[in-house]
Amino acid sequence: MAKPVILSVDDDPEVLQAVSRDLRRQYGDRFRVIRADSGAAALDTVQQLKLRNEPISLFVVDQRMPHMSGVEFLEQAITIFPDAKRALLTAYADTDAAIRAINSARIDYYLLKPWDPPEERLYPVLDDLLDDWQATSSPPFEGIRVVGNRWSPLSHQVKDFLARNQVPYQWLDMELAPEAPALVAYAETDGQRSLPLVLFPDGTRLVQPSNLDIAAKIGLQTQAERPFYDLVIVGGGPSGLAAAVYGASEGLTTVMIEREAPGGQAGSSSRIENYLGFPVGLSGADLARRAVTQARRFGVEILTPQEVRGVRLQDSYRIVSLSDGSELSCHALLVATGVSYRKLDVPGMEALTGAGVYYGAAMTEAIACKGEDVYIVGGANSAGQAAMHFSKYARRVVMLLRGTSLTASMSQYLIDQIASVENIQVCPECSVVEARGNGHLESIVIANAATGTKEAVAAKSLFIFIGATPRTDWLDGLVERDKQGFILTGPDLLRDHPDRDRPHGWTLERSPFLLETNVPGIFAAGDVRFGSVKRVASGVGEGAIAVQFIHRYLSKV
Structure with missing residues (x-):
């Protein structure tokens, strides 16, 4: 200090x-x-x-x-x-x-x-x-401070990036923190129009920074140290992290590329209680932190925030293009990009995203919802974990389900926990059909399919945990996918062609390995793969298994 x-x-x-x-x-x-x-x-x-x-x-x-x-x-x-x-x-x-x-x-x-x-x-x-x-006197906070407005999408982006990368920070709301306006004045910025203001312990500051600006300041690695690797992993969720640990520990030069933060969607979970070996559960952030530490101990390079924009083939090499214009080549490529929450396409939703409407973000925004009513859209485990977390802060948590109950998509242990918490209300056959607000969310319109009615209710915070959308457009024209964008691997490559024993264009004498795509040397694991089980443990298992197939592939290259 x-x-x-x-x-x-x-x-x-x-x-x-x-x-x-x-x-x-x-x-x-x-x-x-x-x-x-x-x-x-x-x-x-x-x-x-x-x-x-x-x-x-x-x-x-x-x-x-x-x-x-x-x-x-x-x-x-x-x-x-x-x-x-x-x-x-x-x-x-x-x-x-x-x-x-x-x-x-x-x-x-x-x-x-x-x-x-x-x-x-x-x-x-x-x-x-x-x-x-x-x-x-009490010791002052010694880390990064973020001065902003609760309803600013850019402020939310900064908080979410720091939180997901497990960088401690102090949030100072311009409307609530007495010292916030003075700090903005001392920094000689353009007042509210310059928010968020990020203050660092060394006295430097960033105004309305991008994630890359913050990453450079806090020392995250965004560029690779070498041009070639045995294994390039795209995606830093449980599957990607597991593959990184196993690949590097078994002698493969390995780089993992993550566009947001290690841990993926699982890393933002407030509590995971059914992961083997942790009888009292652990947070997604804790799981991600442990895995990142383990991967780095074995020499894995982790590039974040960095994004892959495309991939091409050249002889036996797979060459990935990054968002900064650079390229990396490798013998084997593993796609483990997971899935993103599906956007809720109703009137008013897009304009209020980041200003009361959030996708995920339970860990980032929970404290700001203290004493308020919180609405959650979704009925899977991620929504249930969020509801349990919000119940510690919010006056009331309302879960809006399209289905008739939670049993179709949620683990029983979570269903039992939710039933035991008095301030969580489950509303089956309910959906949000409109979001309203001027500058930030003020109300939502809820449609009840059972009664055929619609009701507008006051709401400051709406959190969306629905569906699973893979981001695999960068593989267009090369890797086969289903209509939703999930990557086909192994036997699934022939599901629409029972008369074939090899995928179209496959030139090797052997059949594709279980987690191999239609392109030899390009593999997929975890939620991004067609037919995968959407659980953390299965993602970790697929990441580990993929490395064994990669070794078998490399032995023939």
């Missing part, structure tokens, strides 16, 4: 040097002593310290300074650091002004110059002031 600051201010260079010397000699091991030669310079320093979230414990300020007196400085400085102690340095002729300043600037003590010897006339007073400050 950074040392708390003692700020000394005096326009006389000799006095300033003397007081700073005495302060460092007595307190330099516990406090950082900073000096300023004018009130204006000191105010600038105070603002910069506030932006870095470094606390000021004590002001030691000369009263008689040109342009801005010590009292005038303190009157402004205490609005920024109201808990800092204040000592005023005065000459004998200024004692009346110092006494009046006890009320106006709420100074804690005034000291007459000169203060020699400091052991008798300076340190005892300051020791008491610093002891009092330490007794009542």
Whole structure:
């Protein structure tokens, strides 16, 4: 933790040097002593310290300074650091002004110059002031701070990116956090139009940053270290992470490319309770963190946020094109991109996405929903896990299901948990048909298929956990997929051609391996694969099994 600051201010260079010397000699091991030669310079320093979230414990300020007196400085400085102690340095002729300043600037003590010897006339007073400050102060947050508006889609994007990459941050809402407007002013940005503002511990800041901007600042790897790999894995969910661990641990040079954050959709789950080996469950973020640590220990390169835009073949190599224009070549390619939540295509939904309407994001937005009614669309495990998580914060959680019950798509353990929570309400045969709001979500229209009625209800937060949409357009013209975009592998490549024993265009003497696509050396695992079981454990299993088939393929290359 950074040392708390003692700020000394005096326009006389000799006095300033003397007081700073005495302060460092007595307190330099516990406090950082900073000096300023004018009130204006000191105010600038105070603002910069506030932006870095470094606390000021004590002001030691000369009263008689040109342009801005010590009292005038303190009157402004205490609005920024109201808990800092204040000592005023005065000459004998200024004692009346110092006494009046006890009320106006709420100074804690005034000291007459000169203060020699400091052991008798300076340190005892300051020791008491610093002891009092330490007794009542709490350590400041030392990580990244995000100043924004709850209803800003870009603010939500920044929070979600940091949360999913497991980067600690402090959220400061412009409408709720008292210090937020001041931080925006100190950063000299364009007010509300410059939000979100991301403040870093080193004092630097980013205004309306992209995920790539933040990634570069926090040190995430976005570019590969080499042009060729034995194995390139596209997608960092459970399947991709498992393949990375097994591939690298068995000697394959491996790179994993993830467009958002390691963990995939599973990484945003608030609680996974049916994963083998964790009897009390674990969060998706914890599972992702463990897997990433394990993969990196074996030497896996993880590129994030980075996106694959296409793939082409050249002799025995598979060459992937990245969004930054670079290319990587490999012997074997594993597609493990998982699925995304399906968009809810009803009036008003698109315009309010990120401003009250969210896809997933239970871990990111839950605290902001404290004491409110939360509506969830979906009835699978991800929706159930979200409902349980929101129930800890929200006044009421309403689950809207198209079906007649949860049993068709949700694990029984979750159904039992939901039934036992009083503030979760399940509404079967209900769907959202419209979202309304000016700048942010204000209400939704719910249609009840059982009664044939529609009802508009007030709502600030709607979370959508429906369907599964694979993002596989980048494989067009090369890898065979079904009508929904799921990748066909192994025997499924012949499901529409029972008269064949090999896929169209297949040139090898052997048949495709179980998880191999119609292109030799390109494999698929996890939710993106046609016919896969949509569970974390099965995704991990497929990722591990895929590596065995990749070894068999590489042995013949």
